Amino acid sequence: MSDVTLRExxxxxxxxxxxxxxxxxxxxxPGKRPITVELMRALSHAGNYVAGAYRDGRIVGASVGFLGTPAGQVLHSHITGTRGGRGIGFALKLHQRAWALERDLNRxxxxxxxxxxxxxHFNLAKLGARPEEYLPSFYGVMGDAINTGDESDRVLAVWRLTEPPALDAAQGVPCRPPIPPGALTGLSERDGRPxxxxxxxxxxxxxxxxDIEALRHTDPATATAWRHALRDVLGGLLREGARVTGFHDKSCYVVERNA
Structure with missing residues (x-):
């Protein structure tokens, strides 16, 4: 990304x-922006992370985060968005990682x-982050162009900055966990449905x-069925203490139960 400049x-x-x-x-x-100029000003002035990526003097990516708990250990990345080419999001996350490490934050x-x-795929395979908590309807129903009225289930991704998956990611080495013989299929797709x-x-x-985003427009009922199925299966596994160890073949989560 030699043609892209990253800065606070x-x-x-x-x-x-x-x-x-x-x-x-x-x-x-209208009135439901994910963040405002005034809030970005306050977060930046208070010492939080507000950064942008520029190409030819034009903004092509931005990221906003704030310090979380436990104090002195965590940066919570609230919003990151990019346009104008692949690789900008990855460059922003590496910039964010360097910013956090300079302040002795470990995740x-x-x-x-x-x-x-x-x-x-980006979060798990390219960055080496791991989902550690399933959060049903975290933001309520969202009406923007991407979510189109869907319930806003989220997972909390945790990027442990000095552990091997993150260290490999910083060198451009993706995380590809092996699939052992006998792995079970907890959720699959048949004729487009879960x-x-x-x-x-x-x-x-x-x-x-x-493509869940296209499905929300073309078949909202099926999109909702996927939402509830993933909430039951992936959410249920995480609640039971299972660990997500990767994202296989750009299509499925790999989940490991405790012995």
């Missing part, structure tokens, strides 16, 4: 650029929609649809 944002003009970028990506309903957390394949299977094995594979 400090001026009202820079914050306004970031807000316009987020508006272009999410197209939120970064964020939430994402577990039904979106590309986000799951089909629940067995979850009582040591390793369980949990599939997500190819």
């Amino acid at each position: 944002l400090h001026s009202l003009e820079e914050f306004a650029d970031a807000v316009r970028l987020f508006d272009d990506i999410w197209n939120p309903e 970064i957390t964020w939430t994402y929609d577990p039904l979106v394949r590309r986000n799951a 089909v629940a299977g067995r979850t009582d094995g040591r390793t369980v594979l949990v599939a997500v649809p190819a």
Whole structure:
């Protein structure tokens, strides 16, 4: 990304650029922006993470995070959005990681929609983060162009910055956990719809649809069925103490139960 400049944002003009970028990506309903210029100003002034990515003087990515608990250990990444080419999101996350390590923070957390394949692959395979908590309808029903009225189930991703998956990711080495013989299929797809299977094995594979965002527009009932199925299967496994160890073949979560 030699043509992209990453830097912290400090001026009202820079914050306004970031807000316009987020508006272009999410197209939120009036009065429901994910973040405002004023809040970005306050977060930046208080020492939190507000950064942007620029190409040819034009903003192409931005990220906002705030310090979380336990104090002195965690940065919570609230929102990150990019446009204009692949690799910008990865560069922003590495910038965020460096910012956190400079302040002796050992992990970064964020939430994402577990039904979106590309986000799951990016977070788990490319970055080495791990989902550690399932959060049903975390933001309530969301009416922006991406969520289109869907319930906002999220998982809490935890990026442990000095552990092997994150260290490998920083060197561009993706995380690809092996699938052991005898792995069970806890959730699969048949004719576009979710089909629940067995979850009582040591390793369980949990599939997500190819394009949930398109499905919300073309077949809302099926999109809702996927939401509830993943909530039951993946959410249930996490509540029982199982661990997500990766995202296989850009299509399914790999979940390991305790022995």
